Amino acid sequence: xxxxxxxxxxxxxxxxxxxxxxxxxxxxxxxxxxxxxxxxxxxxxxxxxxxxxxxxxxxxxxxxxxxxxxxxxxxxxxxxxxxxxxxxxxxxxxxxxxxxxxxxxxxxxxxxxxxxxxxxxxxxxxxxxxxxxxxxxxxxxxxxxxxxxxxxxxxxxxxxxxxxxxxxxxxxxxxxxxxxxxxxxxxxxxxxxxxxxxxxxxx
Amino acid sequence: xxxxxxxxxxxxxxxxxxxxxxxxxxxxxxxxxxxxxxxxxxxxxxxxxxxxxxxxxxxxxxxxxxxxxxxxxxxxxxxxxxxxxxxxxxxxxxxxxxxxxxxxxxxxxxxxxxxxxxxxxxxxxxxxxxxxxxxxxxxxxxxxxxxxxxxxxxxxxxxxxxxxxxxxxxxxxxxxxxxxxxxxxxxxxxxxxxxxxxxxxxx
Amino acid sequence: xxxxxxxxxxxxxxxxxxxxxxxxxxxxxxxxxxxxxxxxxxxxxxxxxxxxxxxxxxxxxxxxxxxxxxxxxxxxxxxxxxxxxxxxxxxxxxxxxxxxxxxxxxxxxxxxxxxxxxxxxxxxxxxxxxxxxxxxxxxxxxxxxxxxxxxxxxxxxxxxxxxxxxxxxxxxxxxxxxxxxxxxxxxxxxxxxxxxxxxxxxx
Amino acid sequence: xxxxxxxxxxxxxxxxxxxxxxxxxxxxxxxxxxxxxxxxxxxxxxxxxxxxxxxxxxxxxxxxxxxxxxxxxxxxxxxxxxxxxxxxxxxxxxxxxxxxxxxxxxxxxxxxxxxxxxxxxxxxxxxxxxxxxxxxxxxxxxxxxxxxxxxxxxxxxxxxxxxxxxxxxxxxxxxxxxxxxxxxxxxxxxxxxxxxxxxxxxx
DNA sequence: CCTTAATCGAGACGGTACGTCGTGTCTTTAT
DNA sequence: ATAAAGACACGACGTACCGTCTCGATTAAGG
Numbered sequence: 001x002x003x004x005x006x007x008x009x010x011x012x013x014x015x016x017x018x019x020x021x022x023x024x025x026x027x028x029x030x031x032x033x034x035x036x037x038x039x040x041x042x043x044x045x046x047x048x049x050x051x052x053x054x055x056x057x058x059x060x061x062x063x064x065x066x067x068x069x070x071x072x073x074x075x076x077x078x079x080x081x082x083x084x085x086x087x088x089x090x091x092x093x094x095x096x097x098x099x100x101x102x103x104x105x106x107x108x109x110x111x112x113x114x115x116x117x118x119x120x121x122x123x124x125x126x127x128x129x130x131x132x133x134x135x136x137x138x139x140x141x142x143x144x145x146x147x148x149x150x151x152x153x154x155x156x157x158x159x160x161x162x163x164x165x166x167x168x169x170x171x172x173x174x175x176x177x178x179x180x181x182x183x184x185x186x187x188x189x190x191x192x193x194x195x196x197x198x199x200x201x202x203x
Numbered sequence: 204x205x206x207x208x209x210x211x212x213x214x215x216x217x218x219x220x221x222x223x224x225x226x227x228x229x230x231x232x233x234x235x236x237x238x239x240x241x242x243x244x245x246x247x248x249x250x251x252x253x254x255x256x257x258x259x260x261x262x263x264x265x266x267x268x269x270x271x272x273x274x275x276x277x278x279x280x281x282x283x284x285x286x287x288x289x290x291x292x293x294x295x296x297x298x299x300x301x302x303x304x305x306x307x308x309x310x311x312x313x314x315x316x317x318x319x320x321x322x323x324x325x326x327x328x329x330x331x332x333x334x335x336x337x338x339x340x341x342x343x344x345x346x347x348x349x350x351x352x353x354x355x356x357x358x359x360x361x362x363x364x365x366x367x368x369x370x371x372x373x374x375x376x377x378x379x380x381x382x383x384x385x386x387x388x389x390x391x392x393x394x395x396x397x398x399x400x401x402x403x404x405x406x
Numbered sequence: 407x408x409x410x411x412x413x414x415x416x417x418x419x420x421x422x423x424x425x426x427x428x429x430x431x432x433x434x435x436x437x438x439x440x441x442x443x444x445x446x447x448x449x450x451x452x453x454x455x456x457x458x459x460x461x462x463x464x465x466x467x468x469x470x471x472x473x474x475x476x477x478x479x480x481x482x483x484x485x486x487x488x489x490x491x492x493x494x495x496x497x498x499x500x501x502x503x504x505x506x507x508x509x510x511x512x513x514x515x516x517x518x519x520x521x522x523x524x525x526x527x528x529x530x531x532x533x534x535x536x537x538x539x540x541x542x543x544x545x546x547x548x549x550x551x552x553x554x555x556x557x558x559x560x561x562x563x564x565x566x567x568x569x570x571x572x573x574x575x576x577x578x579x580x581x582x583x584x585x586x587x588x589x590x591x592x593x594x595x596x597x598x599x600x601x602x603x604x605x606x607x608x609x
Numbered sequence: 610x611x612x613x614x615x616x617x618x619x620x621x622x623x624x625x626x627x628x629x630x631x632x633x634x635x636x637x638x639x640x641x642x643x644x645x646x647x648x649x650x651x652x653x654x655x656x657x658x659x660x661x662x663x664x665x666x667x668x669x670x671x672x673x674x675x676x677x678x679x680x681x682x683x684x685x686x687x688x689x690x691x692x693x694x695x696x697x698x699x700x701x702x703x704x705x706x707x708x709x710x711x712x713x714x715x716x717x718x719x720x721x722x723x724x725x726x727x728x729x730x731x732x733x734x735x736x737x738x739x740x741x742x743x744x745x746x747x748x749x750x751x752x753x754x755x756x757x758x759x760x761x762x763x764x765x766x767x768x769x770x771x772x773x774x775x776x777x778x779x780x781x782x783x784x785x786x787x788x789x790x791x792x793x794x795x796x797x798x799x800x801x802x803x804x805x806x807x808x809x810x811x812x
Numbered sequence: 813c814c815t816t817a818a819t820c821g822a823g824a825c826g827g828t829a830c831g832t833c834g835t836g837t838c839t840t841t842a843t
Numbered sequence: 844a845t846a847a848a849g850a851c852a853c854g855a856c857g858t859a860c861c862g863t864c865t866c867g868a869t870t871a872a873g874g
Contacts, residue, residue: 019232
């Protein structure tokens, strides 16, 4: 890559990181169609054989790249003082980063996990990282303590409903959602389902 | 195909139907990777040029094929006598047919509509056809008449929440959902959101 | 072709002329590769079916076009007062018109007449028209009368030698020849072969 | 070709030879129309990309194939003891091999060299190879030594006149010439032009 | 004058070859 | 041993023509 730079050849872990970074950038820049072995190799400043030594084919590289990219920069969810605020903050944070790449998840994760025989929960955990799943749990934990959420109503389905609807819309539009859609998810679906019975107004 | 076949050449609408049928079958048999212009053309007993004359590229053909295939055999939703029963029946019907192909929707519809600048509502309508959208409306209409649904609570988000969650899971797993997941969607999310305030138990 | 021009449709002979003219222009403009049925039809302001009704395939049209084009504007050879002058004039005249298209002759005439089982003489006559063959005869006739050519030496081979060498060079270079090449053909080959024995200088 | 063939893949020069051989055979078997990239690749037991890596397009491959094929099996010209015999032998040898392919030369070499701006001499040398040009020189050298040819008369035009006329007829007829035409070239044109002045009869 | 048959003009259909690009395998050279 | 470079064999892509076909519109000719 560098012309006369005698910089040592990268190897092993270090090289792998560089490749996945390059792949992620390539994915963001050129989309699925532009996610080519050649393009990624060139962007990473290495050669195709190096990639093929690590991943058997393009799809495997794509999965590794998605996982690598999506799990960058995870943070614990913000504490805004209210369940509604926390949930909205989490959705807005997600909405600001994932848009373009998200649709790929459904195809590749879907196909891959279908073959691997894993469960739906695993799919979610692996695709969006451990942190993502735990974010909602943390937010709900705080809500329970504040008395804004009723533990009895928090089935698995209800716990993930906000993120699932967000993700659904993302998958269907391949673009960041308008903020009012996030608000609608929280106010019209999430809060009514988790709020202790009897409460009716918004917090 | 047969040079000596005195059967008239197919043309126009008739030919197009045959192509889309062939495409749909090819998609079910060989998946996205096997959805090749050549393969579809051969399966339809025509030639590649005929396809390229109608759709500019593979993706356009794929979108047309998806729409064609997904909108086959639509029927008005069954009337089971209760809102819960109607909704479950609709989900079960959908669950029995769409599984393998659904994930493709997110990528291609997503990408397409992102470019075309259409709205989310349009996306849904076009991808899943008019009937799909109306099914839920019909079911809810009946529910309102029976007193099982509160018109005041039926925002756009709430109206589609059941189908959206179903679709989300389908997209993420690329497989038919277990029946208990459908039940959970109806009992834990849908009914609590649409039921007139005050009612608490399951119907 | 014309927008609202109610000008009568051309038919029969008239239409055929227009097509061959268009073909000839197309050949000169775009060469062999650009000599397309579509291009000729469009240039002639008609449609492909009309061409296919007259010639079975592209090669047939090409042959017809070549014959049409090459036999335009034939004139009797100039009388310059000397055999050398006449021959040079004939070569120069030929050199000024045929250059680009000539190489096609060898392929298509060659192939066509090979199949048709005609003789070499016929080939030449048909490809270059009756006039071309007669031109040399006329020139030589005058030369004999002037005493510049010896009838005893004028075998078939010798009669055509100048035109053949000219045509050979044309075929090999696909371009008009430099004038000195024409002079060399006349002075170094043609005149020494036809001149009555004993004469040595140039006329 | 064979996936399981443990024979090493051919590469570089060796592969190139095989391709050109295959191309030459294809040309002889199927003519210009049958000289297809696919056909040549298949015949050579390789794939289209390999050809495109070496030649930019079909015409370039055709030119390379012609050069390759025409320069196979060149030998130094036979010494028959007389200028007439040597020249006739050379023409007969040429006549026995080149017939079918020759016409292609005019179109492709012509077009190519027209673009490349090379000289006529280069055209000839490249198209027919070094040896072809030298053959005549060798024959004439011997003739001069024997006293059958006059060096003073051997201009460039005269030196090549026999081969040029032969080639001309070949180009026009696309078939091997009858032997009497070769004899006519030698006896009626070649010998009269090169023979020392004063000699008149045939050797 | 009106009908009728032939031709024109337009364009879809079923093919084939083109030249490009990406894949996954394999080989070679250098670090 | 692994990196880097790149050739090989394969196959799909989208384009451009080919030669065949169908169909409505126009036109010349005949009853």
